[in-house]
Amino acid sequence: MGTLNTEPNLPSPDDFYEQLIGAHRDLSDEESALVNAKLVLLLANHIGDPEVVAQALAAAREGVGSTRTA
Amino acid sequence: MKTYTNPIYPYVRSPDQDAGPVRHPVVVVGAGPIGLAAAIDLVQRGVPVVVLDDDETVSVGSRAICYAKRALEILDRLGVGQRIVDKGVGWNVGRVFFRDTLAYRFDLLPETGHRRPAFVNLQQYWLEEYLVDRANELADVDLRWRNKVTRVTPRGERVELTVDTPDGPYTLHADWLLACDGARSPVRNMLGLESEGQVFRDRFLIADIHMKSDFPTERWFWFDPPFHPNQSVLLHRQADDVWRIDFQLGWDADPEEEKKPERILPRVAAMLGPDASFEIEWASVYTFQCRRMKSFRHGRVIFAGDAAHLVSPFGARGANSGFQDTDNLAWKLALVLAGKAPQRLLDSYDAERTFAADENLLNSTRATDFITPKSRVSRTFRDAVLELAKQHAFARRLVNSGRLSVPAVLSGSALNTPDVDMDFPVGPGAMVPGAPTADAPVHGSRGDWLLDHLGGEFTLLAFGNAVPPRDVAALAEAAIPCRVVQVGGGATPGATRVEDAEGLVARRYDGRAGTLILLRPDQHVAARWRAFDAARIRAAIARATCND
Numbered sequence: 006m007g008t009l010n011t012e013p014n015l016p017s018p019d020d021f022y023e024q025l026i027g028a029h030r031d032l033s034d035e036e037s038a039l040v041n042a043k044l045v046l047l048l049a050n051h052i053g054d055p056e057v058v059a060q061a062l063a064a065a066r067e068g069v070g071s072t073r074t075a
Numbered sequence: 076m077k078t079y080t081n082p083i084y085p086y087v088r089s090p091d092q093d094a095g096p097v098r099h100p101v102v103v104v105g106a107g108p109i110g111l112a113a114a115i116d117l118v119q120r121g122v123p124v125v126v127l128d129d130d131e132t133v134s135v136g137s138r139a140i141c142y143a144k145r146a147l148e149i150l151d152r153l154g155v156g157q158r159i160v161d162k163g164v165g166w167n168v169g170r171v172f173f174r175d176t177l178a179y180r181f182d183l184l185p186e187t188g189h190r191r192p193a194f195v196n197l198q199q200y201w202l203e204e205y206l207v208d209r210a211n212e213l214a215d216v217d218l219r220w221r222n223k224v225t226r227v228t229p230r231g232e233r234v235e236l237t238v239d240t241p242d243g244p245y246t247l248h249a250d251w252l253l254a255c256d257g258a259r260s261p262v263r264n265m266l267g268l269e270s271e272g273q274v275f276r277d278r279f280l281i282a283d284i285h286m287k288s289d290f291p292t293e294r295w296f297w298f299d300p301p302f303h304p305n306q307s308v309l310l311h312r313q314a315d316d317v318w319r320i321d322f323q324l325g326w327d328a329d330p331e332e333e334k335k336p337e338r339i340l341p342r343v344a345a346m347l348g349p350d351a352s353f354e355i356e357w358a359s360v361y362t363f364q365c366r367r368m369k370s371f372r373h374g375r376v377i378f379a380g381d382a383a384h385l386v387s388p389f390g391a392r393g394a395n396s397g398f399q400d401t402d403n404l405a406w407k408l409a410l411v412l413a414g415k416a417p418q419r420l421l422d423s424y425d426a427e428r429t430f431a432a433d434e435n436l437l438n439s440t441r442a443t444d445f446i447t448p449k450s451r452v453s454r455t456f457r458d459a460v461l462e463l464a465k466q467h468a469f470a471r472r473l474v475n476s477g478r479l480s481v482p483a484v485l486s487g488s489a490l491n492t493p494d495v496d497m498d499f500p501v502g503p504g505a506m507v508p509g510a511p512t513a514d515a516p517v518h519g520s521r522g523d524w525l526l527d528h529l530g531g532e533f534t535l536l537a538f539g540n541a542v543p544p545r546d547v548a549a550l551a552e553a554a555i556p557c558r559v560v561q562v563g564g565g566a567t568p569g570a571t572r573v574e575d576a577e578g579l580v581a582r583r584y585d586g587r588a589g590t591l592i593l594l595r596p597d598q599h600v601a602a603r604w605r606a607f608d609a610a611r612i613r614a615a616i617a618r619a620t621c622n623d
Contacts, residue, residue, distance in 0.1 A: 038452070042459035050469040 009060035076356050077285055078315040079200055081132040084207065086221040092245040099125045099217075100412055102236065102249035104224050104262050106130075108139070108199065109380030109397035110255030111206035114216050115153045116405035119531075122412055123215040125247070127238060129223035133203035136357045137283050140196050140313055141391035143480040144184070145511060146398040147191040148526055148598070154212075155205045156191070162205075163197030164312050169294040171476050173461035175301050179471040183479060188579045189514045190524040194294075194391065194479070196313050198283075227252065227265045227376070234375050251408060252376045255397075258364075260382035268373065270385065272366020272436070276326040277447045279388075280360050282339050284318050286353035296476040298446075298461055302345040307446050307476075309389075317356055320346065321388075323446070330360035363387045365440050367432045371400075372425040379404060384432035386439035389446060389477030396435050399482055400428050406532075406596035410620055415555055420621040423490050431483035438478040445475035485509035485599060492593075492602035492615040499585055499603055506584050512598045513583040517562075519573035525580055528573055530598040533557040533616055538581065539564035539588035541607050549609065555616055557593075562586060595619055 015021045028044075029037045049058050091097040101117055103110045106128035114124040142150070142159065150156040167184040170177060183193035210216040225244065226237035234252040237244055254262035263270065295310040297303070306323035313319055322342055324333055332338055339358055344351065367384035371377060380397030404424045410416035448454035463470035484507065485491070491508035494501075501507055514526045521527040528534075535542065535550065535557050542550075542559050547569040550557040559570040562580050566572055575581055584592055584603075593602040593615050602615040617623040 035455075038455045039459055039462070042452075042456045043463055046456070046459055046463060046470060046473070047467075 006056035007054045009057050009064060011064070077354060078317055078356065079198065081135060081200065082204060082207075084131050084218075084220045086131060086241050087219070088240075088242055089217070089219055089245075091247060092240065092242060096235070096246040096248045098233065098248040098250070099123070100250045101125070101253065101408065102127065102234075102247060102251075103253045103255055104128075105254070105256035105380075105382070106203075106207070106210075106218060106220070107134070107255060107257060107380070108202055108206060108394050109401055110253070111203065111210055112149070112153060112398055113253050113255055113379060113401040113405060114218075115155075115206065115210055115213065116401055117409060118210075118213045118215045119153070120405060120409035122409050123217070125217045125219065125249075126210070127219050127222040127224055127236075129221065131220045133207065134199040136359055137198035137200065137281075137313060137317070137319065139199045139202075139391075139394040140311060140319055141395075141480075142195050142197060142202070143391060143395040144189065144191045144193055145480070145482040146395045147195060148514070149398045149402045151191075151526070152402075152530060153206075153209065155202075155209045158205045159197055159202055160191065160195055162201055162314050163195035164292050164314060165192035165195050166292045166294060166312070167193045168291075169296065169476075169479075171461075171464075171474055172295070172297045172300060173458075173464070174299050176465060178298075178461050178464040178474060181471075188516050188577060190526065191514070196311055196319075198313050198315075198317065199394070201314060224256075224262060224265075227262055229266075229374050229376065232375070250375065250412070253404075254376060254378045254382045255380050255401075256382050258381040258385050260378070262376065263368070263378065263382055266373065266376065268368060270366045270368045270383070272364060272385070273440075274364045275362065275387065275443055275447065277443075278324045278326060278328045278330060278333070278360055278362050280322040280324055280328075280333050280339070280342070280358065282320045282322070282343060282358045283313070283356040284320065284343060284353040285316055285356050286318060286347075286351065287316055288318070288351075290318075298457075298476075300346075303342065308346065309476075318353075324360070328360070333360050334358050361388075363443075365436050365443070367429065367436060369429075370425050371428055371432075372421055377404065377408075377421065377424065379428075383428070384436065386435050387443045389442040390435070390439050391477070391480045392435040392439055395480040396431060399431060400424075402597045403428055410555065416620040416622060423488065423621065427483075427485045427488050427490075430485065430487065434483050435480075442475045442477045446477075482511040484511070490595070490601065490619040490621075492611075492618055494603065496603070496605040498605070504583075506592060506600050506603065508600050508602055510600045512592075512594055512600060515579035515583055516576040517573040517580060518576050519560075520571060523576070525573065526598065528560045528571055529594050530596055532596050533601075533619070534594045535559045535612065536584065536586075536592040536594060537561045537564075537570070537607075538584075538586035538590040540567060541589050541591055542567065542570065543607070544568050546607070546609050550612065553613070553616075555620055555622075557612070557616060564588070593619075 228235040297308040309321040311319040379400035486509040601619040
């Protein structure tokens with residue numbers, strides 16, 4: 006079981022960020038939400054490791070809403 | 076209904092009504108599928124049973140229609156499996172559609188070499204009728220219609236029942252009372268016991284329609300189809316050209332309005348097209364709950380089926396798990412009644428079946444959350460999964476239109492003897508202690524399937540000449556007898572010999588010369604070894620019966 010890597014890992018961060026925003030160009034909020042959901046599912050499956058996925062979910066949720074995580 | 080007329084089983088006055096309170100070893104409340112299965116199983120084990128039912132017929136409406144492979148194997152042992160399979164429609168394949176596109180197709184039984192298909196669909200009334208016929212063949216099933224239990228009073232070593240009949244009330248005593256009286260369980264209520272869980276805020280319409288169609292015999296499930304937008308629809312074929320269509324309606328639907336033919340006809344027509352010719356057989360609007368009792372045993376009152384646990388219908392885990400309850404209970408209760416096992420063996424029924432119920436509840440709740448998303452984001456993820464499933468294999472595994480009933484592997488049960496030979500496989504499908512046994516084609520005296528030869532009592536499945544002849548006799552003559560079924564090898568006096576017709580017994584059980592698999596009377600694995608040791612087998616049987 007692995008550990009979530011939160012150190013810099015993207016070779017070209019600005020390119021990635023541009024790609025990410027670009028993927029949502031001309032989409033409604035609803036369509037964007039769908040694209041984001043598909044992206045999460047694709048990446049989670051690629052990672053596979055349940056420990057890493059759980060740590061990523063916890064890190065994403067940190068500081069958002071109530072502290073309770075479902 | 077056009078295709079079925081409910082039989083009327085007459086009330087017959089029992090001699091018990093003219094005597095003082097008569098004591099019976101076992102009284103079953105409820106002549107539904109689970110109560111009847113319990114009664115038949117116990118009588119086949121030599122325990123006479125009284126069955127009380129407040130009605131005088133079988134199920135009105137088709138209700139539970141999907142009987143899983145494991146339930147069919149249990150029903151085979153009860154002597155009704157073949158009738159159900161002959162009348163019903165077998166299926167293995169399911170298709171899931173998202174909007175107007177096929178998202179994916181699944182095959183629940185991709186391998187051959189099993190007697191029974193993944194599922195047989197049959198209206199519940201047929202199944203009940205066959206079980207009643209079977210019960211009536213058995214002299215020791217005392218089936219009493221229009222006998223309504225109105226009071227249950229535990230009195231130490233027995234349970235006192237007040238039973239109302241057309242001739243007025245009478246009193247009965249039971250050493251053991253089996254409450255198989257359904258979701259609303261009057262017995263549970265009379266004892267002040269609870270079944271706890273959650274109610275789902277959604278309504279569904281069941282429409283059974285009669286039509287001639289060359290539609291394939293598969294389970295078809297639609298998420299958000301054009302003919303019923305934003306909701307789900309499920310289509311199943313049943314016997315006699317009756318088709319079950321299950322429309323999700325949402326919580327705000329009016330159940331009385333939705334049951335009216337003028338509301339149902341346009342829904343069905345939208346689905347089947349304007350030219351389809353069909354008639355409505357039966358319709359019902361339901362909500363569902365996921366809950367269970369904390370404990371299925373309360374002294375001498377034991378709960379089984381919907382009385383004990385209730386799941387959503389997605390996954391066919393209701394009746395199918397009920398049959399596994401009685402399959403688990405009957406042999407244990409028979410041993411306790413015969414004085415061959417202590418009462419705490421019945422606590423293992425509670426432990427094993429609450430474990431299985433939790434597994435069913437978890438699967439059922441997860442399917443419900445997928446089918447009925449509770450929030451906007453959960454709807455978004457659901458749709459994302461369905462979109463991805465069209466192209467990507469990984470997402471098909473996430474689509475959940477019901478994880479269809481498979482028997483629980485009782486791997487944590489205290490009745491199991493842990494492996495000592497560590498080269499046995501332990502992965503999914505492996506015959507680990509606690510696993511339900513796999514079927515396989517054989518040539519043998521009891522039939523062409525391995526399961527014909529297993530169960531009923533303890534069975535030792537031996538590969539080759541693993542058991543010395545004198546030990547075969549000793550096992551058969553023990554207080555709790557154990558039959559030896561030998562796969563291949565030279566004939567051994569007293570052992571039932573089967574030929575491994577396609578090599579699948581060896582493959583599915585990881586059997587090689589010397590391998591032994593000890594099976595409980597309910598065809599679950601109790602222990603397995605690579606070599607014979609009489610003392611270890613005796614110890615494992617003692618452990619599996621709480622005699623250790």
